[in-house]
Amino acid sequence: MVLGWRRRKNNKSKGGKPNIELVIPNHFRCPISLDMMKDPVTLSTGITYDRESVERWFDEGNITCPVTNQVVRNFDMIPNHSLRMMIQDWCVENRQHGVERIPTPRIPISPMEVAELLLQVKASARGLDQNGCLELVQKLERWGGESERNKRIIVDNGAPGALASAFDAFANDSVERNVLVLDEVLSALNWMFPLQLEAQKSLGSLASLRCMVWFLKHQDLSGKEKSIVALKELLSFGDEKHVEALSKIEGVNELLVKFINKRSSPTITKASLRVVWYLVSSSSEKKMKVAFVELGLVPCLLDILIDSEKSLCEKALAILDSLCECEQGREKAYGNDLTIPLLVKKILRVSPLTTDYSVSALWKLCKFGENDDEGRALVEALQVGAFQKLLLVLQVGCGDETKDKATELLKLLNPYRAELECIDSDFKNLKRSY
Template sequence: MMMFSWRRRRATRRMARGGGGGSMTELTIPSHFLCPISLDLMKDPVTMSTGITYDRANIETWIEGGNFSCPFTNQPLHTIDSIPNHNIRKMIQAWCVENRAHGIERIPTPRVPASPVQVREILDKIAAAAGREDCEECKSMVEKIKILVQESERNKKCIIANGTGNVLSSAFEAFSKPERFEKRVEILEEILSTMAMIFPLQEEAIKHLKSEASMQALVWFVRGEDKSRRRSSILVLKEIISSYPEKVSELGEIQGVLEGVMKLIKEPICSSSKKASLFITYHAIASSSNQEGFTKAFLQMGLVSLLLETLIDAERSVCERALGVFDGICETKQGREEAYAHALTMPVIVKKILRVSDLATELSVSIVWKLVKHESREDEDEEDGGVKVEALQVGAFQKLLLLLQVGCSEWTKEKATELLKLLNNLHRERLECIDSLDFKDLKRTF
């Protein structure tokens, strides 16, 4: 039998207030109401083939962990199908009602989980409606899928496993035809928001989304003002570029996409949309087919300033992506010129060494190395000493020394060593020491 600790706390409070000095009976839960796995009150009791009743969430977690035996009897489960135990559930609900004076809330009647047959029936209707271009019927069926996804994680897994992504992406492509696009925005938005709930998408689904019509529609949503649409579309575009990086060139040629991506970096809707935008920006800049063109376009829109502003207080994953984009920019002469011209470049980048993650450190060293290595002789001879002196003044020399001591990858070690040689040629009296607090949390790797 299980004791409620809150019951004891209530008794203690009442006695402290002088409200009850007599004995109080502990409220207990009947043992057959408890899940044998968690020993908690069952909310959705189901019976397995061995005759033992468990809470649905607990036994499904057990099976998903690769266990195919009954956790209570250790007997093999001849089938992993479960049968809802309505009798036990009604008894638990009645017990909750009887004890509501003790603060017990009645457990709600659980919804019947989605079955593969039910999901496939809905998907067949979506495919048929898309085939005859019936927007209303298709929208109604997609809404049903969305409701099922939102109800439970179990439903979501069932929906994904039955090829929902492929059906939805095929319908999205069918309704993306430019001749009647604006009349189909609502159904496209419904499909888009539902797809964003079942990531990652399978390759078959992405094949439909990478078509010219689908990508044009996705960019239309990215360029719009509706935040939900913009978020869903940028996440889907990230899925496409993740599987087909070469499509970034085609994507970049669509009017307004670069401006839409930049807007999502500058005014992020959420962390995931900002990371997706940085991901697409990186692949555009790293594109071998039109690297200079994409880099020039992004630089003209102020990407360097935007990245530096982002890096100042970004979370780790965003910081890593922003540094990756900055590193890509520094591959080109024009990108390095923009970086040299910004007063925050060296202070912000050097600050990220040994402060965020191993990847962030590697990218930061790469950026500093590219800027120092490619600095022109004219810049070095300027009155302020150029980027090398600036790197020294913000503590790059000391950080690189410490990096070699605590350990790093061979590539980073090679670049850090070369940087130290380049920086060591300057007069040390021009240096400024860095704050030792930068290293207070560091631990050696040996």
């Protein structure tokens, strides 16, 4: 019996006779996927599989041949060119039945080839050979574009470290003079995240950071996206030295606020919000918080909360909650009529995370402001339905910290309830965020 799918054209041919079903020969099928093989390779056990299927089998931790169940001690995969050509010929013969000829697969790169190319990259970087390094990086990117397997081999054999080192070398020399190779290296690094320690050190050098900030100022949209994503990934490792070094580069805070306010692309906006979060959460957080408040970040964040999807809302609320820890941040929040209604609106409306941040920010505004501000915030919160929302938060369940803050907020709000009618705002002038 022949396994697999069958392909039928129409019920009848032109002469009125029924068409014969097209059956894929059994030996053209991969024993793992049962699909026709596109890149047949033979293991040391003598069994042929489709390369993609057998690689996935081994990547999942298996060490045996799926058919023979023998332990595989030599993982070399020998391309079965004869079988591949037979499959291609069969596809051509049956093209009238809608069968497409499989393309001749590219030969996968080997770890040795990657290692040799990376040695050349390092040598060209040491000699500041921009053109030579540019060609090598482009070749590396072409390899990576051919298959996910090639990308894994490139990353696993030290490409992120070599490229980050080259980026640092050319940035130290001159950004303007080496902008082409720097842009190409950064483009390649963007699909190699997360970076290993060696690459983090090179990409986190002062010269590299200044180069990426220069890209944010002078490059086109694509260049800006690559740079801000690289900064976000670098800071995500939590190295305070990188955060502190970036914060000292002139103009970086203004750029980040500009990107958040302008929202030129989702990639830039999300990455900028993440970078700001890392900056305001650093050891010098109070100083950074005040700096961003003075640059007008609070109204930018509130504007995002009016009409944004879940991910943006979560990031914006995380930063707003952090800014409300300082007096200057609370002052700006009190001065904006949207603050309290938006915070109450986001409770139980977008995600558990936005609820946590909204309750936390509301708690800070109602507890730590001046007497007049506290009272005004409590009154406004009651008027837009905060009391009912907070009761629901406790009923549906939340984390211990949010539970404690919601409970304290209810105690703070309770004395004002006798004088005020609690109404649920329909927020007619605000767009839904989901």
